[in-house]
Amino acid sequence: MAGGGENKLKLLGMWTSPFALRVKLALSFKGLSYEYVEEDLRNKSELLLSSNPVHKKVPVLIHNGKPICESQIIVQYIDETFPGADASLLPSDPYERAVARFWAAYIDDKLLKSWLQASMGKTEEEKAEALKETFAAVANLEAAFKECSKGKPFFGGDTVGYLDVTLGGLVSWMHAGEALYGMRLFDATRSPLLDAWVDRFGSLDAAKAVLPDAGRLAEYAKKRQAEQAAAAAAN
């Protein structure tokens, strides 16, 4: 369906945000056109503050003037509103849908949380503990990939599905993390299926169209770390 007055889509995002990236991926895989607004999170736009007054965060999808917030909710909204010619992102079977939603929650609540803590933790101990938890989460996700993909290339099977998009938001950060810390989140020994999935997903045209450059992300992360260190030293 072409964009016109009837189906105006606007996405408020920030180029380094894996959550905004998920929404871009969903829109890309659905072949939907939209207006993208890059937010400066240190100087949030009126539109962002009025569209997401509760959390004041990106991403926000504005569809015909109505805002939808929270990346996983937005992706499901896109899937339900724009069924499209291709397979939907969420599986059609209710049990498989429940499994997909379970692992999507796991990716944010367990994997992402420990991974962030492993690099941002305040003490070496905290970071080491978080790293252990991260690898435990990776092992669980590797098993989940096996279960969901059933031998096919994606969590969604033959085509990209909800979990591919959910995890896909983290792909460029995975590469940036490797450049920054020499640590590969999914490596060939610990999680061979996910390791292969990262390259496979990243090489899809619809993904390439929106994935940010990992080198730029790594530079951005270094800059932010330097700023934070300077601020901490000043206090």
Added chain:
Amino acid sequence: MAGKDDVKVLGVVVSPFAIRVRIALNMKGVSYEYMEEDLTNKSELLLSSNPIHKKVPVLIHGGKPICESLVIVQYVDEVFPGAAVLPSDPYDRAVARFWAAYVDDKMFPPMVAFLLAVTEEERAAKAEETLAAMAQLEKAFGECSGGKPFFGGDSIGYVDLALGSNLQWLETSYQMFGVALLDAVKTPLLTAWAKRFVEADAAKGVVPDTALAVEFCKKLRAR
């Protein structure tokens, strides 16, 4: 031997997460076998059905486990005919999902921290946080209900389940510490809604007596 359509729920009587699943099943008129778990001595069935989190609730349908309360509620809504839990319009669904997530991410954690707090200071801080969340939910109720009795409109919906399943804990905060986290002056709409929620047929017998919640809280605090 589990029948193809057998429904089992593993839960804890005072757990808001288990309560919401049970009310959803009642809304659909689905009969189920309920198994009360002792979280200090988890059953083999719980550990094998939810090996990742080892938590309640778990719904076991025809032998297949589903975990995470909101995932289960959506599953129940999609699989069983009867009263709809989520609205049919995708935008309304997104709004419902937003507020249910808000309850779990912004209301529940400070409420639990309040109940388990060791110092007066911490209790005061967590009360403030919880009350701020309740104030947001009061506004949300105004928007979602459109003047009707529930977040879901004429009958209980997704957000009603998410918030309503916490009522015994909000009441416990008052009984144990004299702090009304559900405050009739600050959140009048929610206060009136709460009375309607616990009176609803589907909720009867599932929302537990506050006495049970108080006992559970005392035990947790003693550990």
